[in-house]
Amino acid sequence: MTQLSPQVSPTLLPRRPQPSRPPGPRGIPLLGNSLQFGRDELGFLTQTQRIFGDLVSYDLAGWPSVLVNRSDDIEKILVKDHQNFIKNRVIWRHVTAVFGKGLLTAEGELWQRNRRLAAPAFAGQQLQGYGPDIVALARSAAGGWKASEIRDMHAEMMALTLRIAAKAFMNSEVEQDIADMDHAVHDLTVEIASRFKRPVVIPDWVPLPGHIRYRRAIATGERIIARMIDERRAHGYHGRQDFLSRLMAAKDESEQGMSDSQLRDETLTLLLAGHETTALALSWSFYLIGQDAEVAQRLAAEIDEALGGRDATAEDLPHLKFTESVVLEAMRLYPPAWAIGRESTGPFHLGGYEFGPGTTIFISPWVLHRDPRHFEDPETFRPERWLDGLARRLPRFAYMPFGGGPRICIGQRFAMMEAILVLATIVQHFGVEWQRDRPTTLFPSITLRPRDGVWVKLLPKEAASRPH
Structure with missing residues (x-):
């Protein structure tokens, strides 16, 4: 491999x-x-x-x-x-205009307050309620593919998880909004990666080409979110199940909600950080299983046994342990947040x-995650290592794809559920074979991206387990 x-x-x-x-x-x-x-x-x-x-x-x-x-x-x-x-x-001094005072960057009492307001949207029954939309959108994406096609799974997963985020966080399926956000996310990612390599801060107002695209991308996100806030204020948001509506309805101990500025910061942060983390976990999963026929066969067998050809649901997660292990192992080798x-x-x-x-x-x-003191044969993709209780035996911070402590990613349970359901849904339709003639390189920005994509050949399901 x-x-x-x-x-x-x-x-x-x-x-x-x-x-x-x-x-x-x-x-x-x-x-x-x-x-x-x-x-x-x-x-x-x-x-x-x-x-x-x-x-x-x-x-x-x-x-x-x-x-x-x-x-x-x-x-x-x-x-x-x-x-x-x-x-x-x-x-973070390079990107204050993007994330504002959202959960990713806020400190002190403001962070504590907004974390409390946001947490219920990612808990228990609320979380499971996102499952049907995740599976439906994944099934729709795979339905547009054909066996023997060569596709960039990173681009596909970025597009899919953005659709899922738009639906779950804002209940949006507007094609133009999704296309605009996709373009904005790309421009922001490229510019942020460039900024992180600078030893000094160049102010946003300096008219460099990257700065112009950066400001335009932020304005795009703000425009879409502001319109959705206005629509909810005009037509009501209590009882609606998307994250933005729940956040607008949330009140603190003094019965105060979030300002429009805070709603903007939290929603834009979740759209940018939330969808990309899952997209990367899936992209690297396909990169790895696309090179390992044995893992691909075992993965497909578990999914067939657990689902029997029907759609996956959140209730199936306890029966998709090897599927979960593939995601855990992909995030071990290629953690989306490569540095904290x-x-x-x-x-x-x-x-x-x-x-x-x-x-x-x-x-x-x-x-x-590549420390041999904690992981045997650390450079090798071995999803089965997670099936014998490894997570319980590891030191507390030997594995931390979502961070740790009070500031652990608020959406980690959503991200894991999404990744498992998407992977299971796609593997029901296709196998993948990584294309060695289109190599993948590492691109560490805020997240760990594949610079040149993850190009795979789609295999008919019955051929997915053949040697690659």
Whole structure:
């Protein structure tokens, strides 16, 4: 099986040992390690952890930074002392216009309040209510495909999960809205990836071509959301089942709801972050099963046995354990959130070292998920590893595709349900064979994307288990 790995950087020289700082690579004046990091983010984090250990210090153009790779230290940052660490300004300062003060970026009391207001939409019976739409839209997408076609499953999954998000979050099936949002999401992703490689912030008003597309894409999302808020205010939203309606109806302890600005931030955040996370989990799943006939055969057999040819439902999830394991393993090898950033608000101690306020902390699921201390044969796609209780045996933060602690992704249960139901529905119709002549490369932006797509040949269902 072809496994994607980051580029191997030249040997990294250690800086002169400093008792007050963890070891780390030598940088250059003014820019520190920022150029090394920007050239190959995944390779840089992987190699420095292997060379220097579970605490690695960097200098990113004057911003003191540390990679944290030990479960107890991660728990301290994300759980025990989480109030002393905020979302990292080095990362999010580039994209404040997109996410505003939504759950992804808000802090303190505002985040706590809005999290409480949003949480019921992703709980229990409310969550299962999204299942029929997920399956119907997946079935419709697969119904437009034909055996022997070559398709980019990343593009297909991005389009499908955007439709699912539009339906679940805003009850929208308007083709023009979906097309406009698809174009806007693409422009935002490309520009955000470019911004994350910059050592300095260039203001949004500077008329660079990427900035112009960025501002236009934000305006598109805002226009669609504002129209939907206005429609609900005009025609009523109480009792409606989509996320936006539930959020508009939610009230805090003082009977206050969200402002239009907050509704915009939360809805745009969910549309952008929510649909892409699931699309990537599915894209990488198809990339991996498209190279492994044995896994494909076992997957199809489980789905046939559990469903017997009928549509999947949320009630079938307990019987689709291998399907779930494929998704879990795809997110282990290719975690959508490949790095999580925090920033200290005051001094703190880790591993015998003292760090100052304003320190950037990197926690990398990409590095954690490939650690041989936790995962046997870590570079190999082995979904069956999840079937014998591995998740219960792992250290708490050895596997964290959705983050961890109080700020764990609010939509993680929705995302897992969606990914399993979509995968099961498509595998009922087709097998896939990855096209080696159209290689896939890693593209780490906010999320870990396949730069050139995931091109597969669609196989008739009865041929899905033949050797590829």
